Amino acid sequence: MIGINTKSYIFKLALSYSFLIIILICIPAYFYTQSELESYKFNQNKLLDIHTSSIQRSISDFSDSKSNIFNFPKSFSFDSYLFKNNNQLIYSTTNKSFDINKTQQLIKKVSLSPNRLNADYLVVTKAFDYEEIYIKITLLTLILSIFVFISLFLILKQSITPYKKANDYLDAFFNDAMHELKTPLGVIQLNLEMLQEKQKDSKEISRCLNGLKNLLFIYEDIEYLIKNKRITFTKEDLDLSLFLKQRVELFESLAKSKNIIFDLNIEDDLFLFINRAQIQRVIDNTISNAIKYSKENQKIIIKLKKEEQIILSIQDFGKGIKNTSTIFNRYYREDTVKGGFGIGLNIVKNICQENNIKIKVISKLNKGSSFSYFFQLLIFVLS
Known part of the structure; x- marks a missing residue:
């Protein structure tokens, strides 16, 4: 069964791909929309012409007949007005006054032949907007988006x-x-x-x-x-001074194998509110790298002090680092001959980011490297 995190990942991935596909579809969709709008306007104008012609025929038939009653063709979709040449309104199918400047309407104006209604011209209007088309396009887009998303979700899930x-x-x-x-x-x-x-x-x-x-x-x-x-790594009030000394002791034999000595300058009673396993990974990886890349008969300076922040620095006098910007990348190894998997400093970086610890690396080739860790005042407590 696919777990919740995997489902969430597939959902986000399908959503991202769907968004990209919809963006790509937007270009042809734009031209399709323009075509639909023009076609819709053309059809509405055609209906307006048909209705206008129908009124013209009715007026002509009434003029040729002997009937005294004229049945004006009416429609819920159209408003019709009969005028004299002096713009005097004779008849209208609506209580609304005719406004030629009104937007969102189609207007058809035709001159009339002499007739018994004494009307000189006919005006037919129709309310017009693209709401119907926009609703249609929106529904099509929504249906297409849902279809694309569901298809991608199922494909990605199976993949x-x-x-x-x-x-x-x-x-x-x-x-x-x-x-x-x-x-x-x-x-x-x-x-x-x-x-x-x-x-x-x-x-x-x-x-x-x-x-x-x-x-x-x-x-x-x-x-x-x-x-x-x-x-979840539980944090605790940790005596960093004591803990650092304990970790250094574990590296004594490794350092001794290369005749390396530790020069310690550790202030006592400096406490951090941090997880023990995480700070151990930071200390161990930094010290082990310092030993690994140090030359024989050298020293490693380890300092722990409190200024505006608690500062832990570990300095070696080894071969140095060519590019300090890449050493924290996972699986990156500065020297493949020395071995390792290239995960130690990446772990250190992730722990520091999680705990708001600032890292400063200074290195010169053939002169050594210095790793400094700055712990915020809010995360330590003096005993």
């Missing part, structure tokens, strides 16, 4: 359904796979840490642990992407 089923299958597969991976990764980490305790100087175990930590960071990014649109 998307297989992809929706495949997507649901992939979602279920990834959820199951992530669930199955979590337990063995935890077991591997636990056993490696136990081995490291017994053999503290083993470089092989350290490398395994560092590789496992990188794998866990990738796992957490993918897990966040899967859960992002399905759960």
